[in-house]
Amino acid sequence: MGLHLPDAIRLHAAERGTSTALSCAGATVSYADLDSRSNRIARALLADTPAGSRIGFLARTRNEAGEILVGAAKAGLVTVPLNWRLAVAELTAVAQDAGLTVLLTEPEFRAAADAVCAAIPGLRLIVIGPSAEADVPAYEQWLAAHPDDDPGRGTGSDADEVFLQIYTSGTTGVPKGVLLTHGNFYADSTELAEYLWEPESVALNALPMFHIGGLGWLRVALTAGANSLMFPAFTPEAAAETIEREGVTHAFLVPSVLHMLTELPGIEQRDFSRLTLITYGSAPITPVLLRRSMALFGCHFMGKYGLTEGGGTVTQLPPEDHDADGPGQYLLRSVGRPRRGVDVVIADPDTGKPVAAGTPGEIRIRSRHNTPGYWNRPDETAALYDAEGLLCTGDGGYLDPDGYLFLTDRIKDMIVSGGENVYPTEVESALAEHPAVSEVAVVGLPDEVWGEAVTAVVVLRQGAEAPTGQELIDFTRDRIASYKKPRRVHFVDALPRNPNGKVLKRELRAGIH
The missing domain is CATH 3.40.50.980 (Rossmann fold)
Structure with a gap:
């Protein structure tokens, strides 16, 4: 079908x-x-x-x-x-x-x-x-x-x-x-067959409907004829109980949710025997968390990498590539290979030319799933595609000789926290409105629960009454969405910059402990 x-x-x-x-x-x-x-x-x-x-x-x-x-x-x-x-x-x-x-x-x-x-x-x-x-x-x-x-x-x-x-x-x-x-x-x-659907499959959908992950999961479950079990208010306790009580067979869970579930007291006593497949994505996952999740749930796992502009999934790591302890365990660090009908090219972000296997660059894709563009934004739409018609994701990565994609630093400064995209400019603009803030830069730092924690690095104005980090976080409450607020604030005397005045965010990340 x-x-x-x-x-x-x-x-x-x-x-x-x-x-x-x-x-x-x-x-x-x-x-x-x-x-x-x-x-x-x-x-x-x-x-x-x-x-x-x-x-x-x-x-x-x-x-x-x-x-x-x-x-x-x-x-x-x-x-x-x-x-x-x-x-x-x-x-x-x-x-x-x-x-x-x-x-x-x-x-x-x-x-x-x-x-x-x-x-x-x-x-x-x-x-x-x-x-x-x-x-x-x-x-x-x-x-x-x-x-x-x-x-x-x-x-x-x-x-x-x-x-x-x-x-x-x-x-x-x-x-x-x-x-x-x-x-x-x-x-x-072909896509439907990869999910191992059965006539009575029950697919838990705990993702918001404004997210490509939630919409894509709803789309594939309904197309397959499954029961889409809609889950409006997530808590790890309620999710674990629902999976067990309703006999959930399929679920799409972001890494932060997997972390919460694996840390839930008494989770090992739950009956997850009906689970057939857990799909995960929307943010990077560590091999440690993936192994822990595989051991807990005892079902097949499928990893995915994608973006809204690419219509959802670009690459996937199928169940057979989830080798917890054997010779293929290195693949747990990858996001798999391109799905059928998708071409992935790693390009030099400056020249646009393809780079050799193992060389990091920008991930670019050609696919029938690619968006025709942005609503009423012709300039941004034109910038989304390169001269070869490849969609420029802004994400960094490399392909190994076998065609598996490994993600590296992002070309863009986007932060993925709890499966949600956070763009530093928005947070920086909100914090810059505080009268005591002279300069601010926002970066994402690794976080066991959220994948990345939104972290603000702030230079205070001379002579201004110094706010605490929490006061600055609270200051953003009515200016930006809650999930975009900084989770950490560091104060410094100056931001590192290159000769052109651009803030060196890589140095900031390396210097924060």
Whole structure:
């Protein structure tokens, strides 16, 4: 099977409609129900939404995420999942950039949604849950008011149609909408087979829906006909209990989550015998943590490296390459080989020319999964691709003689903390607003739990009352999202710079202990 997501739902509804497609906190949606409900969403949107409109989704990982994604695709519209962890000002800026016409949210984020609506005249708000307001319909009432006949979009002939717009920051810290088409995002039969799916597979999805990892995992599980068990509020205790109680067979877990689970008291007494495969990625993982996780869960593991602009996975380390103690254990430091249909080239970042095996350079890719570009940003789109049509990831790495990719320092300064991208410029700009800060540079330092810890190196103004590190961290609370805040602050007399005045961040990293 190699189907676009709407066609996969249509097929499963016809062939095995009573099977569970989505489940969350005891609520289940069968494939027949998902097909019908997504049709109603499509008709509801088409009733008063112009062609090509952007549909915002501001909610946690829940069943409605799948319904809305499929429904908007069936209508030929574009879903824009919004990062609920952003500050209101950041969230509003993303919504304005996307030009949202409809925003679906849940009560937890109603205050933020109201602020967004106030900034965008005419934006229609729909609440997932009860609503007593005449001008703000409740989700279920909104669906029920429309027929469930299928508009028919999202088929094989719509491969080049954009249906998803995911916002990711750039090196300037300005969010950019990455466009993904049906052709970029569909799961083919080879990919599905690699996951070892069975008819009754249960796939835990504990990742947020604004993340390519969470959306990609939902996409592949639904295409395979599995039960996507949506997990809206992660705690390691609840995740361990859910995996055991619900008989989870498949999961996508970021390294920080694996660390939390392996450190959970009593975790060894849990019954994880139903687990077939754990996929991990979104941030680097240490071989120590990987071995510990393999021993604990006793199932197959699959590692992945990718990026939003590349449509998700670029390379993967399959189960057979997870050799804990044998001659192949060195591969645990790699992110595997390119997936089928993906070409990976390591290029000299200055000349763009390919380098020899074992030589570090910038990772560049050619693939049908590559984005056609950024929303309304032609200059940034042009800069994303080199003269050979390769997507420039900004990540550093090298290929060994057998074609395995090993990551090195990033070409860009991006920090990956707990699976989330943090761009130093954003944090630096927030800290620079403090009256006692003269200069600041932000780097990522290795951290056992988070992968990398956002670390600020600060030069204070002469004569200013010196704040503590915690005071500076607290200062950023209302300026940037919580996960972007520094976890550590170091004070120095001066920042190291090259003759051109550029801060030497590599020296900063090496000098902090």
